[in-house]
Amino acid sequence: MKIPTTYPPGTVRALLDTPAVSPATRKALQQRLHASQQPYEPRFFEPAAFVLLRAVCQRLLGQADPPLVEVAYCIDTRLHLQQADGWRYDALPPDADSYQLSLRGLQQTAQARHGQDFVALPGPAQDALLTAFQRGTIEGKAWQGFDAALFFQDLLAEVTSLFYAHPLAQEEIGYMGMADLPNWTHIGLNQRDPREPEPTD
Template identity: 40%
Template structure:
């Protein structure tokens, strides 16, 4: 369990044990909260790189993260699961992620002659900005659209991050509290649970 996940454990446990969650919602959130991952799809170096990139995308400190989205991505790819569609210009997700991470490694080496994870945060962000904007064109990026890779990576990382109960508690999101319904639906009204 990551540091901030552990720090928010009492609040998350209170939510998970409250009367405000239906059993199906409680079960899903409990699984997300308790899941401790190990990388099985990516090798250790690629997994470390993916973890750092996910942290940068969610503006987390890798030493004090709330959620490591890389574990969920690794597990999804291991089981060859997808959301049922992909861009026709892109390879299947397992190949796309491997190529994209290798492209990030390659770009770091070309621009700074270092491994991505050894760069300063500003340099790492510079590389991710170049990937996002499509300014990387050499090597792997000749055959992989960096903008679409970045879009796919960001969307999946954000979905995993913001669906985790630790993050939801930290931003005071209570939309998962579905057991009693929502009755205050007008502007500037909030349920007692939201206060």
């Protein structure tokens, strides 16, 4: 089904300055917009591993370089601060270990398959490695005894959630729920409140 729902560039950013956005909401979104545009030095990952993580995020989100939205730095910060989201699959090691192991494994398998670093590979070869990771069929010593398919689910969920928490990604999907003051009055099918823009293709 072909459906136009993207908002014109700048829509969400312009909204943030309006009274339709509460101070708490504005602060959260502007901080995120700002932080994702700053240079970032990894605090948890080694520099090479961080570059690799960034490349993985780019493929998973179908982003070019430079990406629309940076997410790898959020993962690095979370692991550095030892933050959790309330649960973990018992079948997996702690998140920090699973991330380290997966990045080491991707690098090893890239070398074994192509004689090259993961980050140096063309997109389709990177995607093939990620597909094997997702299916749990990826080969190599690093992956032994590790439920790669299960962790891929966690990795993809984290990367995807971080991306769609960003105002620019929300603009892409035509989301403007953050501009909720004073209320929504047009809530039924095919209804739009006056402040909601026309979507474009």
